[in-house]
Amino acid sequence: MEHRGGGAMAGRIRDEDIALVRERTAIDDVISETVTLRSAGGGNLKGLCPFHDEKSPSFNVSPARNVWYCFGCGAGGDAIKFLMDAEHLSFVEAVERLAARAGIQLRYVETETGSPRPRAPQGQRQRLVAAHAAAVEFYQAQLGTAGARPAREFLAQRGFDRAAAQRYGCGFAPDGWDLLTKHLRQQGFSHDELVTAGLSRPARSGSLIDRFRRRLLWPIRDLTGDVVGFGARKLFADDDGPKYLNTPETPIYKKSHVLYGVDQAKREIAKQGRVVVVEGYTDVMACHLAGVPTAVATCGTSFGADHIGVLRRLLLDSDDVAGEIIFTFDGDAAGQKAALRAFEEDQRFVGRTFIAVSPDSMDPCDLRLAKGDLAVRDLIARREPLVDFALRHVIDRFDLDTVDGRVEAMRRAAPLVAKIKDREKRPEYVRKLAGDLGMEIEPVQRAVLAATDGRDAASAPGRPTRAARAEPAVDSPQSMVEREALKLALQVPVLAGPMFDAVEAAAYRHPVHVVVRTAVAEAGGAAGETAAAGGAVWISQVRDACADLAAQALVGELAVEPLRIDGEPDPRYVSITMAQLQWGSVTARIRDLKSRIQRINPVAHKDEYFALFGELLSLEQHARALREQAAGGL
Template sequence: MAGRIKDEDIALVRERTAIADVISEHVTLKSAGGGNLKGLCPFHDEKTPSFTVSPSRNVYFCHGCGQGGDAIKFLMDTDHLTFVEAVERLAGKAGIQLRYAEAGPAPVRQQQGQKQRLIAAHQAAAEFYAEQLGSAGARPAREFLAQRGFDKSAAERYGCGFAPDAWEQLTRHLRGRGFTSQELVTAGLAREARSGSLIDRFRRRLLWPIRDISGDVIGFGARKLLEDDDGPKYLNTPETPLYKKSHVLYGIDQAKREIARQGRAVIVEGYTDVMACHLAGVPTAVATCGTAFGTDHIGVLRRLLMDTDAFAGEIIFTFDGDAAGQKAALRAFEDDQRFVAQTYIAVGPENMDPCELRLARGDTAVRDLVARREPLIAFALRSVIGRFDLDTAEGRVAALRATAPLVGKIKDRALRPEYARKLAGDLGMEIETVQRAVHAGSGGGAVAPAPRTPVAADSPQSMVEREALKLALQQPVLAGPMFDTLGVENYRDPVHIAVRDAIAEVGGAATGASGAVWIEKVRDACADLAAKARVGELAVEPLRLDAEPDPRYVAATLARLQWGAVTGRIRELKSKVQRINPVERKDEYLALAGELFSLEQHARALREQAVGGL
């Protein structure tokens, strides 16, 4: 199986991609002076342009929301693609044939043409099935949709189709379009019969095309319509090079922008539920395809929700309220601990799913279902408590043992005491007893230390740190040799420290070359999102210099950077010397005094160098 794209090819894609051309497809850009362009940010609402594009460096940055990067990152953010998907799209536009390397030592060439051929075959099949929906034989499919409240317009919006009552009609059609038998089998569109001939995989069924996050058709979901069909109620495309059911969310292509904008995803159980939610005004609905919601699906949604420890998006499940639904909710709660989004459950009246609810009570009822969501932990606790007889001491203790670990697993520690108090009330037990059980269920972990307080953003120290990092990012060839000699002890802002560590991790600024490749290399090495955002910001922020920077300016800036650290050390030494009795601790006093004298001389030299270069 092919692995990552070769670094040389990624660099070539960046080199041949004009970032202004890519961004101009989404944003109106105007000249902002200094060779930069500006426009309204596509990632947050604003009236005054703060979105800056630097064509010379092939990077962008928004001073309003902190989004930044190169053309690859822009496509990842706007179209919610993976890194590989974005590179492949840009490579296709630039006419670049990408090469892939396996995880092992031997590089191989990915059959990139195969993927495009399979996608093309699926698109042709989707068009064929959609056309068949209007045929006489497709009447049961049209009636199925109409009975569930979906008209012709809805069917067209979701590309609904019909697999005709024939054994090889699609196969013949696609062969006539130039696709080989092997391609149709690999795509999961056809299969070999017992006779050895090739036949269609789907027959006499209503079909929904399943698209990936970029909008390409990668498979189909087929619903049984006729009683004499002895197959399963739903039949999906098998696992193929395109279709991995554990990663697929139906409707993600239509829902992705609203999920990202609203910070919310609604998980429903079927294709018609997705359609019903979207048409009723809940555009963030998606569904799994023939498998339970799992870890890989969480990964897909995390990309859209920007799920981090500091961001609280919402995942809303619409499970049934019956025993199976309760079991699914508890399983989802366990999965929820793997990501940070706030998780809720919405149970329809009389256990109706969104499609049934829309038919029975209209669009407003579907929107109200989502609005009345309940925290998943509350639902899970209530479901577990319901298994025990709370009228007996044994029942209450057993219920506590079953529920305390659930409260202990709540990722937001501020919520644990509140749910512990609620649990105590529900069980009729003393709060101290419940709190001890919850603490034991959480593992009794120590409280994390408080983060280091950063210096003020507009302080002289912070400004000089920014300037030094800008030189390393924007002018690595010029500034690198001097910049790399200074350690991280010269920085006080934790975010700047993280950026400085990232530069050191990739080999230092002296190893870089001006442009997007170098900036992305540093960004990728950053340990957290704040540092990544700061790299993007500093990459386009003008230097505090009217002319082109030269070695004297670099030396002056780095002297100012050192001066801040040296003067801080001087203050510490002065305080320590003042607290020492020079008679009782003569040797220590003399050593500190000598170090202080040396540092003061160094500080004066740095100050002269800083002033002389500006």
């Protein structure tokens, strides 16, 4: 079974409660916190899969049946499975998360007698998140104390009042070695939990001490809004630590995946199709407060591929829909270097990528403080394409008044044009580069083509590339109708009911289809009590009953694949589909019988001959009836 406990101490969640969680969970609400979903027609939604890198949306969600499936990587399931995969939760943790969301009190079975108990120890993730939530309350309370005056002054000097500090959960780590540790231990958190969470660390003496001391703190939240870590800013000159100190890598905090402010920005990012990437916590606050609500920042690490994956899913950045990414960097050398590094990563985006650099080299926080909210909005509005910035940065390093300078600038700039993912833009940038260099277009074009050929050769056979999922072969008519029948049983079991159940697995010819049809029967049949509930509960039952992984994956796929009918299916459509399914198997049986009859000597094997001939007549009569039914007659 897929559940039913996160460990020996957690106990087993009662099946009735798991079914209730599935029933009361709107899967599109859960998934839309991580993936931007758009209409896919027929009541389904689609987005970019969070479990593999893709250019076009193949991740489908069926709100009516509370299931999801990715046609790109084959992953699928219900809301519980999504949380398990997306946030690396155990089954129990995922159920507990959804139960808390739906206001459901879970009951647990602790012994083989089946006696329920109302509460059980939480899974690891929930415990670590709960410890962080308690730490946020502690640190926020400390911000109002006398010792936190430097922290309050730091915020005030950067234009953030008390309301802003509360909105972003700012806090203060006091001047004590173990004040937070003692506070959390009194609330029931263990030594190991505090160390694992990154809130405390062992001292040389062996005792446990706080990780953060005498610092201004920002809670770092994941996409769902859970606090998973902290960013801590140095305030005192005698603090010999780094300027910014972050939570270490933990089971819930992965700095390469986390973006500060994304919990508050995600809805506007999806709505506007735009994200602004800034460098620090105060820059995010300044942008949001100045009317740029799509700002986010990395947490103690450079902007990388994992961050891009998070943003692409929020932006629905695909071949069909192009998101807009705006990087803001300081105008100094370090900022320019960061911008060029972002250009390298830009090629992972399908969308348009821009850079916004303040002319007086001020970051958004300083700019807001010096010139007001409008200046921050204008900074973003004056953005320029990142490729233009990168080319200008390269060209400016050479003396274009000399032949050697122009040629060398061309050699350095040509690979940047060759890297532009949108091939249709390359000719235009070739012309632009030639104009900027004051050269004829032909040599620039040759240089770009040579750089392009070099990039293509680097991707030639022999160099590892990301494996592509092979396109499936075109299904035969029989296979297609078998899929349709199974979709009816999974998606509309109340409608399919007895008509589906009356056609046994022997009528199916594809081996995986046979396994799924058998699983439907083992789950109680399309006309059974479990099927009457429909949705994720029914689909989960069928998937659990499948004897192999291929069949389990197919159940997830068929649960969201649109039916081959415009509008809603009705009993007539079910009848036609089941008749077409049987007609295929009956005609195959007729061919086999005719072949056997032709090989039999009617004199030497008279009894067998007439028995097969009688069966043939009966099947041909049945085939005629099915043909009429398949043509639309009931």
